[in-house]
Amino acid sequence: MNPDSTHTSSLTTEFSELQNSFSNNPYPPIEKRLALLKVVRGRIVKLEQELVDAASKDFGYRTAFDTLLGDILPTVQGLAHIIKKLPKWAKPSNRSVGLSLWPSKVSVSYQPLGVVGVIAPWNYPIQLALVPAITALAAGNRVMLKLSEFTPHTNAVIEKIFTQELHAHCKVIVGGSDVASEFSSLPFAHMLFTGSTSVGKLVMAAASKNLTPVTLELGGKSPAIITEGANIKKAAQTLLFGKMANAGQICVAPDYVFVPKALEHQLIQQICELYKKHFKDGVEGKNLTSIISDAHYSRLEGYLTQAEKLGAHVIKPLEQNQQDQQKHRMGLHIVTQVSDEMTLMQDELFGPILPIKTYEKLDDAITYVKAHHHPLALYILGQDKRAQDYIMQQTLSGTVAVNDALVQVTADDVPFGGVGHSGMGHYHAKEGFLTFSHAKNTLVSSSFNPRTALLLKQSKLIIKLLKFLYIK
Structure with missing residues (x-):
């Protein structure tokens, strides 16, 4: 057998x-x-x-x-x-x-x-x-x-x-x-x-x-959109938590970030400073989970290698202790100047890689999100209530979190699920x-039920009554 x-x-x-x-x-x-x-x-x-x-x-x-x-x-x-x-x-x-x-x-x-x-x-x-x-x-x-x-x-x-x-x-x-x-x-x-x-x-x-x-x-690629005037330090904290929990191996992890062009440098600087503070030992630290297998580690390395060949800029917050292939451990890698021809902008990342895209107008970011499959999660980072409402009205996603990441999944009294892909x-x-x-729909009728006899006779009276009640 x-x-x-x-x-x-x-x-x-x-x-x-x-x-x-x-x-x-x-x-x-x-x-x-x-x-x-x-x-x-x-x-x-x-x-x-x-x-x-x-x-x-x-x-x-x-x-x-x-x-x-x-x-x-x-x-x-x-x-x-x-x-x-x-x-x-x-x-x-x-x-x-x-x-x-x-x-x-x-x-x-x-x-x-x-x-x-x-x-x-x-x-x-x-x-x-x-x-x-x-x-x-x-x-x-x-x-x-x-x-x-x-x-x-x-x-x-x-x-x-x-x-x-x-x-x-x-x-x-x-x-x-x-x-x-x-x-x-x-x-x-x-x-x-x-x-x-x-x-x-x-x-x-x-x-x-x-x-x-x-x-x-x-799953899919869950975007984060940082709005104009956002508190960049708080946005960086949220992104770092969302990306580094379980080493990014989460279906609702932020997969890429849209940030106003004028705030890109500040965002990268804040993320790097926070990473150095909280993950100062990199892959040697006890607060960093490993990638599940050698195959998944190699997949992530492949994303980075291909992206660099196609013109992306890979930023490592630490000068050393960023990777350990033998133990399949990987620290945060920020990637800028990304394009859709790069595999890391096509596949769900499931790892500690954070691509950053910039926008001049909020509608540019929304148009990009809408041009791709509906994500499982959408993150909005910033204090502009009008921008928050506009993004939520214009996009469709399984879940939304405003100024937070991941934890919307743990809310006990709300449903969890995706939409489309x-x-x-x-x-x-x-x-x-x-x-x-x-x-199960259950209808119970008593012994007093004149309706059935009238229906059986195909009574004109009941038709007139129903038309009077419902067809006006």
């Missing part, structure tokens, strides 16, 4: 077991769901240090700050929010029936879908695996969770979370691209994928064969619960 058929057999078995579990209990009570979520939360808290250590091993080195702030805290915080709000979200809602359907009553109830597939990425291997999984569990579903092959140590700890009684609710799957391909082909009730746009297209194509609805959390659908908050639920 070849490896692919072995994977197929194993995945099919796991899927069937979850389907049987769901069939035996298709509508778990809210109390049972809350109890399950509390068990998951308790295990995450108990395994906190193991998760921090495991993530660091997977990255070669990852700061505890990046794992705690970007992975564990948002997951635990999100869980607490779901536990608090779930009874309200799941409550059926009465809706207006209208005169044409009187005296019936109509309501909407939220029903679990079945077995949900979640494909998680490597860059935030805890949050981006567990948050969609627990949201689907909160909606009453069973979950198959496919983890990234790049994070084996973290995966092993996550498997500990879903042992014992939780195994009937969520099964953890590991493996490479062959497993991911077979996973995408399973007839899930819903599938959520987080990753690149190119792979997202393949996942959607595989899901379409089963008419499986998908939520795609992708940066994704489709939402999760987080109530919208996540709705994504993994079927909103």
